[in-house]
Amino acid sequence: MAGKETITYTPATSTHYGDMDEFAQHKPDRAMIIGSGIAGMAAALCLSKAGIEAVIYESRTSSRDSSGSFFGIHPNGRDVLETLDIADSVLAGGIATREFHFSNHKRSLATIPTDIVTIERGAVARGLLAEAVNRDIDIQYNKKLTTVDQNENQVMASFEDGSRAYGAYLIGADGIHSKARRAVFGESPRPYYSGMVRSSAITENVLGIKPTYGTTNMIMGRNAFFSYLVRQDGYINWFSNRFDIQEPLRGEIEAIQQADWKADLLHLYEDDNPIIKAIIAATDVQIQKYPVYDMPLIDNWHKERICLIGDAAHTPSSKAGQGASMALEDAIIIAKCLRDMPDPPQAFATFESLRKPRVEALLRKTRKSTDSRTPRTVVGRFIADLFLPIDLKIANQTTRRMYNYHVNWDELVKTNKH
Ligand SMILES: Cc1cc2nc3c(=O)[nH]c(=O)nc-3n(C[C@H](O)[C@H](O)[C@H](O)COP(=O)(O)OP(=O)(O)OC[C@H]3O[C@@H](n4cnc5c(N)ncnc54)[C@H](O)[C@@H]3O)c2cc1C
Numbered sequence: 001m002a003g004k005e006t007i008t009y010t011p012a013t014s015t016h017y018g019d020m021d022e023f024a025q026h027k028p029d030r031a032m033i034i035g036s037g038i039a040g041m042a043a044a045l046c047l048s049k050a051g052i053e054a055v056i057y058e059s060r061t062s063s064r065d066s067s068g069s070f071f072g073i074h075p076n077g078r079d080v081l082e083t084l085d086i087a088d089s090v091l092a093g094g095i096a097t098r099e100f101h102f103s104n105h106k107r108s109l110a111t112i113p114t115d116i117v118t119i120e121r122g123a124v125a126r127g128l129l130a131e132a133v134n135r136d137i138d139i140q141y142n143k144k145l146t147t148v149d150q151n152e153n154q155v156m157a158s159f160e161d162g163s164r165a166y167g168a169y170l171i172g173a174d175g176i177h178s179k180a181r182r183a184v185f186g187e188s189p190r191p192y193y194s195g196m197v198r199s200s201a202i203t204e205n206v207l208g209i210k211p212t213y214g215t216t217n218m219i220m221g222r223n224a225f226f227s228y229l230v231r232q233d234g235y236i237n238w239f240s241n242r243f244d245i246q247e248p249l250r251g252e253i254e255a256i257q258q259a260d261w262k263a264d265l266l267h268l269y270e271d272d273n274p275i276i277k278a279i280i281a282a283t284d285v286q287i288q289k290y291p292v293y294d295m296p297l298i299d300n301w302h303k304e305r306i307c308l309i310g311d312a313a314h315t316p317s318s319k320a321g322q323g324a325s326m327a328l329e330d331a332i333i334i335a336k337c338l339r340d341m342p343d344p345p346q347a348f349a350t351f352e353s354l355r356k357p358r359v360e361a362l363l364r365k366t367r368k369s370t371d372s373r374t375p376r377t378v379v380g381r382f383i384a385d386l387f388l389p390i391d392l393k394i395a396n397q398t399t400r401r402m403y404n405y406h407v408n409w410d411e412l413v414k415t416n417k418h
Helices: 020-025 038-049 075-083 121-134 179-185 258-268 274-282 323-340 344-369 378-403
Strands: 031-034 054-057 070-073 095-104 108-120 138-140 145-150 155-159 164-167 169-172 192-204 215-220 224-230 235-242 288-294 306-308
Touching (some): 031 038, 031 155, 031 164, 038 054, 038 121, 054 164, 070 075, 070 121, 075 323, 075 378, 108 121, 108 215, 108 378, 155 169, 169 179, 179 306, 224 274, 235 258, 258 274, 306 344, 344 378
Parallel strands (some): 031 054, 031 169, 095 215
Antiparallel strands (some): 070 108, 155 164, 192 235, 192 288, 215 224
C-alpha cells in the first residue's frame, strides 16, 4: 500500500551521478511525481484511481500550501474533479461566476457569459491533499529535485538533500520553472517575463458594497486592468494587472512594502472608476504581488520514461486562468495513458500526441484574446473600446466550446484518441 514505505535512498558511498550499477540494484515499479501542486496531486489521484501507485516528491518543507490567491476552475477542470468524485469537497468554498462585465474608465462595454468557480488556490490544494491522505498516497516533503537520469527500465531522481529515489518513470509536475524540464531538455526555451505584474487580495467588504451575485467586473483602466467580485459572505476578491514595470529582479516585487505598493496602485487608478481606489484603500490584508511569466511552446514534453505535465509542460496564459484546469486535464489523460498503454515510453508518447494539439490551440486562442493592456493613446483606446465587445464575444464562443471538455475515464486509450 502506498505511503507505508519509502523508496528514497541516501547513497552511502557512491556519489557518482547516473551510476547504472546503482540503477540495477533497485527495481521499484512505482511512479515518481515531482511537485505536489495541482498537476502533481491530481496526477497521483488519477493514477491511484487507475490502480497505479505513485510517490510525490515536493520541495516545500511541509504539506501546508496556502500560497497564491484565487483562480478559476472552468468546466473542463471541474469535469476531472467530478470523475474523481471530489468536485463537491474540493470546490466547496468556491464562488460560481456566471458572467464577466467589462467596462472602461467611464462606461460599460460588454457582458460575456461564463461558467467558472472562483476559488482560493490554497482551498483547492487542501482539498486535493485531503483526498491524497484518504487514498494513502505517499508525499515526501523537503525533496527538491536537482537532477534526473534514466536507463531503459528506470528513472533516478536526485534531490538537494543528497538523497535519491528510483521509479519506473517520472512525471515532472514542478511548475513553470521546472527542474525536471531543464534536466531533460536543457535551459532553452525558458520562461520569460510577460511584462505584467499581478496584485491580488481577498479582503473584507468594510465598504458595504452590494454583492455582485455571479458577476465579475473587469475594468480596462486608463493605466492598468482591475477585476473584482463582491461575495455574499462579506468579502471582495480583486486583482490588478499592470504593465508599467520593467522586468524585475528575482524577489524584487515581493519585497516592496505593502504601504508603498498600495500607494502606487492608488496612483495608477487615479482617473478610473472610484470603486477601484476604494477597494484597494480598504484592503487591510497582505496584497499578493508577483511578476507573471510565460513560456514559449516547447517541442517535446517527454523523453523515454520522463514526462512533463501542467505548467512544467505548457504555461497557461495566466491571463486566461486556465492553468489549474489544464493541469487537471493533463493529470487524468496521463493516468489513462499509463493505465492502457503497454509501457511508460509509449504512454508518454501517446499522452503528448493527444494533449499537444488541444493545449497549443487553447494557448494560441487565449493569449490573443486575454491581453488586458489598455492602449496608451486616446485614439488607440477609442478603437480598442469599439472592437472589444465584438472581439470578446467571438473569443468567448470559441473558448467556451473548448472549456466544455469531457474526458471519458472508462474509454480505453488506443491511438490518438481518448
Ligand atoms: C505558490 C504558487 C502560487 C500560485 N498562485 C496562483 C494564483 O494566485 N493564481 C493563479 O491563477 N495561479 C497561481 N499559481 C499557478 C497555478 O497554481 C498553476 O498555473 C496551475 O495550478 C498548474 O499548476 P502546476 O501544478 O502545474 O504547477 P504549480 O502550481 O506551480 O506547482 C508546482 C509544484 O512543484 C513544486 N516544485 C517546484 N520545483 C520543485 C523541485 N525542484 N522539486 C520538487 N518540487 C518542486 C512546487 O513547490 C509546487 O508545489 C500559483 C502557483 C504557485 C506555485
